[in-house]
Each structure stands twice: as structure tokens, then as C-alpha cells.
Amino acid sequence: MIVVMRRGATPQEVRQVEKRLRELGFATHPIVGVELTVIGAVGSRRDEVMEQVANLPGVERVVPVLRPYKLVAREVKEETTTIRVGDVVIGGPEVVVIAGPCAVESEVQLLTTAKAVKEAGAHLLRGGAFKPRTSPYSFQGLGLEGLKLLAQAREVTGLPVVTEVLDTRDVELVARYADVLQVGARNMQNFRLLQEVGQSGKPVLLKRGLAATVEEWLLAAEYIAATGNQQIILCERGIRTYENSLRNTLDISAVPLVKELSHLPIIVDPSHATGNQRMVLPLARAAVAAGADGLMIEVHPDPARALSDGPQSLTPAQFSRLMGELRRVALAVGRHSLPQVSLSCQAR
Structure with missing residues (x-):
């Protein structure tokens, strides 16, 4: 109640x-x-x-409160929860963009990407130091070295860092380097991990599971909220359906539905939803038009050589064009415009 x-x-x-x-x-x-x-x-x-x-x-x-989730329900709080990460506010009138490579591969790769997305107007930097991969033989991330590179990139660009934590044993370590702890789709119902990241006191970005219902997703968020941590950002990243033309099916309807059911802010990851960089821009536009509080976009300086998810990654030039498109959509639907990109970045 x-x-x-x-x-x-x-x-x-x-x-x-x-x-x-x-x-x-x-x-x-x-x-x-x-x-x-x-x-x-x-x-x-x-x-x-x-x-x-x-x-x-x-x-x-x-x-x-009749819903099975209590603390994250809209009945608890009429206004949308806003989450401050440094100078960035998620859940407010501005559409927040989190951008960066799927995986941290090297100092040059990460700093090149971080500087480019910063110049184009991104608010936060994403990058995986620990990577959950379907195959045990795929690149698993740089671990601690990757976390240190993310901290270096934050120092250089001023962008707060979002990175994934895979294991309860790593929460304390990742929390020392990251500004936002990400719980990936595969771990959405790892309830012990949800409790641990909640107790870290850091904002948590919770991705929707591969085939999770909205109710299951919000109940996962409830595990975090029950620790006393209300700093939860929901992330729709596509679900598995019978359609196999793309990697996943992006559930755009989840954006207005979640806003009706919960006071938590919601962002959309069109990169993982499609697995195809050609689909990222149109679905990013759709997400903003549907009311998403932000986007998570994968960017790599050379996607053809990426060690993880190259086919869905934008180049810095493509990301700059996407930011220009999103400004127009944001203004059209009554959201604050994204930061203006510099002329030098537009020319690339």
C-alpha cells in the first residue's frame, strides 16, 4: 500500500x-x-x-497497490522519477543519449569514440569491460583494464560512464569506476545481482530480458527498488519473437505502456534491438516520438574491425547525422532539443 x-x-x-x-x-x-x-x-x-x-x-x-510491483508503480509517484548522473538528468524534458562502443577494445579505439560522441552531443559514454557473449570463444572484454580505460575516457571528455556488471562478485569493482551500473538482458532475472547493484547506491540501467513481459521487467526493477535504491533506468532493447529478419523485435509500444504503469524513466537501445546499423536511425526516431527519455546507441570508429557487434555500430559520422535527426524529432514532440553539434562535427 x-x-x-x-x-x-x-x-x-x-x-x-x-x-x-x-x-x-x-x-x-x-x-x-x-x-x-x-x-x-x-x-x-x-x-x-x-x-x-x-x-x-x-x-x-x-x-x-494492486499490481504485483509496488515501489516502481505509477500509483506511488505521479511525476516521472528523474535521475541525476553528474550534470545529466534522465527522465526530464531533455532526451538523453548514451553512446559508445559495444566493447572496450583499446585505448585508441575508446578515446577516439568518446571524443567523437562527445563532440556530436552525447550525454553519457557506454562501453563494455565485461562482455556476456553467446559463444564462450568470443571476445569477453578487457575486464579491469577496460574499466580503467573507461575512467580515463571520462577524465578526458567529462562524459559519465555506463558499463555492464555480470557477476555479484564484480559489483564493488565496477562501481568504483562506473557512474551507472548496467544489468544486461541476460541477467534481468538474476535476482541476487539485482539486489547487489541496488545496494551499491549507484544508478542502475536495467535492460529488458530476451523474452520478458513488461510485468516481469518491472518486477525485476522492484528487486532493485526494494533495496532502497530508486535510481533505476529501464531500457527496452528488443525481445525475441518468431520474426527472424532482424536480431530482435523492438517493442516501441513498451515506451508509452511503461510510462503508464511506472514512474521510472525509460530509454531505448535500437542498436541491440535490430543488430543492423541501417535500422538504428529510423527506430531511434520512433523511440523519441513515442516518448522515450533517452537512447543508447553503439558507435565504433571502424565497425568492420569491431570485436563485438560491428554490424549494428554506427561510425562517428553516422552518429553525428543521427543526432541532427533526433533534434528535429525531439522538438516536434515537445521535448527539449539535444545539444547543438559543432560545425566541424557536422562536416565529417
């Missing part, structure tokens, strides 16, 4: 309500909104308990 505090409720009243809820056997999760404070209470809902809580000082009303 959700306990909605009155406007102007004092911190002491909020603490007293939390204390009483815990005495009644509930786990409490206060969420401070722009105008209201609400308390998510997870436990067995009984009508007599709701009546008791509703009569406590400072309480405006008690609302039952």
Missing part, C-alpha cells in the same frame, strides 16, 4: 508513520516528490491496518 502524506507534513510526522508501519510488519520506502511525500509500505495488506495508518497525524490517505 501507499501512504500519501499531507502537503506540509513535518519530517517528524513522516518518521512516526514509518515507525508505526514497521511495528505493523511493513517494510517502508519513503519517496519524496516535488509536492508530496509518499511512503511505500510492503507487507500483508489488511483493511484494519489501513484504517489505523490513515488516522495517523500527517496522513492524507492510504492507497492500496
